[in-house]
Amino acid sequence: MQLYHHPFSLNSQKVRLALEEKGVDYTSFHVNPILGKNMNSSFFRMNTRAKLPVFKNGSHIIFDTVETILYIERIAAVSVGNNSFSSQEVIEWMRKIEQWNPKYFTLSHIPDKHRLFVSKFIRKVVIARMAESPDLASAYHGKLREAYETEEKLKNPDVVKRSKESLVQLLDEVETKLNDTTYIGGDEFTMADATFIPVLARLVLLGLEDEYITCRPNIADYWGLVQQRPTYKKVIGKYFNGWRKKKTLMKTWCSLRVREFLRRY
Numbered sequence: 001m002q003l004y005h006h007p008f009s010l011n012s013q014k015v016r017l018a019l020e021e022k023g024v025d026y027t028s029f030h031v032n033p034i035l036g037k038n039m040n041s042s043f044f045r046m047n048t049r050a051k052l053p054v055f056k057n058g059s060h061i062i063f064d065t066v067e068t069i070l071y072i073e074r075i076a077a078v079s080v081g082n083n084s085f086s087s088q089e090v091i092e093w094m095r096k097i098e099q100w101n102p103k104y105f106t107l108s109h110i111p112d113k114h115r116l117f118v119s120k121f122i123r124k125v126v127i128a129r130m131a132e133s134p135d136l137a138s139a140y141h142g143k144l145r146e147a148y149e150t151e152e153k154l155k156n157p158d159v160v161k162r163s164k165e166s167l168v169q170l171l172d173e174v175e176t177k178l179n180d181t182t183y184i185g186g187d188e189f190t191m192a193d194a195t196f197i198p199v200l201a202r203l204v205l206l207g208l209e210d211e212y213i214t215c216r217p218n219i220a221d222y223w224g225l226v227q228q229r230p231t232y233k234k235v236i237g238k239y240f241n242g243w244r245k246k247k248t249l250m251k252t253w254c255s256l257r258v259r260e261f262l263r264r265y
């Protein structure tokens with residue numbers, strides 16, 4: 001089994017937390033979307049949407065995050081005898097959490113100068129890959145269109161406002177649920193938590209902990225609790241806790257600058 005993912009990708013974090021919590025063995029491939037590695041033809045041919053993560057078991061390939069987690073549960077039952085499957089309530093929570101798309105919210109919190117630099121770099125990568133694999137030209141054109149549309153949408157304050165509103169609604173619903181239970185799906189950790197933890201980690205990464213987490217006492221306690229889990233430390237903390245966050249971000253930023261300088265797309 002192979003997982004194509006990246007520590008920066010929120011949906012990748014969800015699937016990796018599920019794999020680690022369930023104790024399923026897998027081969028990990030890092031595909032850095034900020035460096036446009038998801039546009040490399042070997043990956044792009046398998047997945048012309050170029051989204052992460054991608055889970056592959058033999059010829060079976062899954063792109064949808066919730067479907068991947070449910071599939072991992074079935075594998076865990078067979079390979080490690082872990083027979084705890086998500087209840088209907090947990091699946092509904094996973095889908096609810098999945099409905100919040102972090103893209104516009106995240107990009108709107110990155111300074112224009114940095115965001116536009118990355119966006120321009122990725123467009124150049126797409127054009128370079130297109131020249132190498134003309135048979136994939138129309139799919140690559142789709143990604144170029146998507147990049148321009150993203151920039152257009154970010155200029156529309158309603159798009160960012162709607163994304164923020166749906167995040168606040170999700171956080172409020174979780175806050176209410178945590179009045180009665182320790183975790184989202186009850187008093188045990190479930191896959192709903194594996195899906196929600198990366199949302200909190202993203203808010204912290206963007207420096208928005210006070211605005212969205214600290215002001216919700218149940219979520220603040222929950223966040224303190226889940227950060228103690230070894231799986232959190234392995235999937236997220238290792239890259240983003242304390243000084244590590246600077247190191248992780250600087251590494252990608254330096255690669256980006258060097259490639260731009262050498263025009264290596």
Ligand SMILES: N[C@@H](CCC(=O)N[C@@H](CS)C(=O)NCC(=O)O)C(=O)O
Nearest residue numbers: 009010011033050051052063064065
């Ligand atoms: N798993 C979902 C969402 C995947 C997703 O949006 N992934 C983001 C990272 S969290 C991504 O790969 N973005 C890179 C791109 O769109 O080029 C899907 O396949 O629809």
